[in-house]
Amino acid sequence: MPNRNGSVYGLTILSPIIDDKKATPSHDLQIRNYLAHLSTREESPFAQAPGTHLARLVVMDDVIYVGMPAHEEHLKSKYLIFESNCDGDLDTYLSGLAAAIPDHLNAVWKHCVGYPGAANRQAFIDYMKACQLETTFFFAAVNDKTVTETLRALQTQTAVADFIATHQGVDVATLQREFIEFVVHLKSQPLPRPGSMGPHREIKTGGRNE
Amino acid sequence: MSNINGKVYAMNAVTPMKPWKTWILRTIFFVLGHVKPLQNDLIDLSFIEFARWVVVPRSSFPFLGSGQSKEDLRYDYLLFFSNFNGTWNQYIDAFSAVLSKGLNLIWRWSEKFPGSVPVTIFKEYISRVQFDTDYYYTAYPHATANDVKSAHIVQSSLNGLSLAAGECNPEQFAEAYLRFVLQVQAHLGETGEAPIAG
Numbered sequence: 001m002p003n004r005n006g007s008v009y010g011l012t013i014l015s016p017i018i019d020d021k022k023a024t025p026s027h028d029l030q031i032r033n034y035l036a037h038l039s040t041r042e043e044s045p046f047a048q049a050p051g052t053h054l055a056r057l058v059v060m061d062d063v064i065y066v067g068m069p070a071h072e073e074h075l076k077s078k079y080l081i082f083e084s085n086c087d088g089d090l091d092t093y094l095s096g097l098a099a100a101i102p103d104h105l106n107a108v109w110k111h112c113v114g115y116p117g118a119a120n121r122q123a124f125i126d127y128m129k130a131c132q133l134e135t136t137f138f139f140a141a142v143n144d145k146t147v148t149e150t151l152r153a154l155q156t157q158t159a160v161a162d163f164i165a166t167h168q169g170v171d172v173a174t175l176q177r178e179f180i181e182f183v184v185h186l187k188s189q190p191l192p193r194p195g196s197m198g199p200h201r202e203i204k205t206g207g208r209n210e
Numbered sequence: 211m212s213n214i215n216g217k218v219y220a221m222n223a224v225t226p227m228k229p230w231k232t233w234i235l236r237t238i239f240f241v242l243g244h245v246k247p248l249q250n251d252l253i254d255l256s257f258i259e260f261a262r263w264v265v266v267p268r269s270s271f272p273f274l275g276s277g278q279s280k281e282d283l284r285y286d287y288l289l290f291f292s293n294f295n296g297t298w299n300q301y302i303d304a305f306s307a308v309l310s311k312g313l314n315l316i317w318r319w320s321e322k323f324p325g326s327v328p329v330t331i332f333k334e335y336i337s338r339v340q341f342d343t344d345y346y347y348t349a350y351p352h353a354t355a356n357d358v359k360s361a362h363i364v365q366s367s368l369n370g371l372s373l374a375a376g377e378c379n380p381e382q383f384a385e386a387y388l389r390f391v392l393q394v395q396a397h398l399g400e401t402g403e404a405p406i407a408g
């Protein structure tokens with residue numbers, strides 16, 4: 001199934017945004033304003049809900065006209081694109097979102113046509129599926145690991161590098177004892193929070209040369 | 211708005227296609243999906259974490275009623291979403307240099323696609339059909355695709371050595387530890403903030 005690559009699911013949703021000429025600011029701008037103030041780090045809604053590797057939200061204003069002799073045409077609705085690379089099956093993932101971050105979902109999708117709210121779990125899932133597009137081709141560089149497994153592995157990678165660096169030339173009995181202690185200690189460490197450990201860097205433009 | 215989070219860049223592109231051509235593209239993707247060696251170039255471009263192509267038929271834009279106007283389009287559309295490490299220029303340059311035939315095979319069915327070589331005209335086309343990301347999240351912003359692959363190799367090797375560590379004498383452990391270091395030594399690169407492209 002093209003939506004899936006290994007154990008990773010590629011979710012693509014296009015939700016039509018309400019076109020209300022009386023709304024000020026317009027609904028698409030209200031979505032953009034809300035998203036502009038949302039954390040992209042460990043406080044992100046997607047960090048609080050389980051199973052998201054990478055996700056994006058994009059307001060698509062229109063299709064693109066590439067010039068003559070192509071035909072110029074325009075969309076009648078603006079669409080909110082939700083693109084997520086996530087673990088597990090779709091129902092479980094969407095249920096996890098609705099359970100963990102209903103207020104954020106409602107704040108964004110209340111500007112979309114026909115959105116039923118996250119409180120009614122089945123209605124929410126049915127709505128998202130009604131807006132879902134089938135992926136034609138999905139590539140994943142790592143397709144058999146969950147978010148939790150990847151965060152754990154990255155934590156392990158750093159710890160192992162430190163252990164090796166600090167245990168050069170140590171006698172073998174000490175090395176074995178301290179390695180066993182190291183593994184026990186590592187397993188007892190809390191998992192890094194999703195979205196954490198990133199650089200604190202102000203990016204104002206998202207420019208193409210950054 | 212930002213297309214960047216940590217070490218990952220989110221690219222979105224939409225290109226129009228004549229509906230009869232989308233079936234050719236679907237066939238190409240079907241073959242690409244089922245003949246894994248054809249994906250080798252994509253895999254070799256090891257700075258791509260996830261990428262997807264979505265063909266949206268002109269009649270398949272979600273329609274929910276409730277006052278929404280139904281789309282009336284002449285073209286089908288190809289949506290492309292990529293999550294890659296590095297800068298936009300590095301990405302397009304590498305794509306053009308390494309995957310030019312593959313790119314042409316995918317996008318030549320889109321209107322006015324100029325070809326992926328020469329790269330300057332290709333970049334102008336991408337600039338025209340790209341649109342920006344409003345919100346971008348990654349669970350591991352400090353890590354590249356290669357960091358993630360390496361981390362899983364280290365984790366797997368560590369798990370193997372952990373199982374053996376308690377059951378062998380110090381000399382046997384020393385040998386196993388040396389093998390472990392040899393296995394992981396190329397996968398211990400430090401993660402952290404990306405360098406600023408000059």
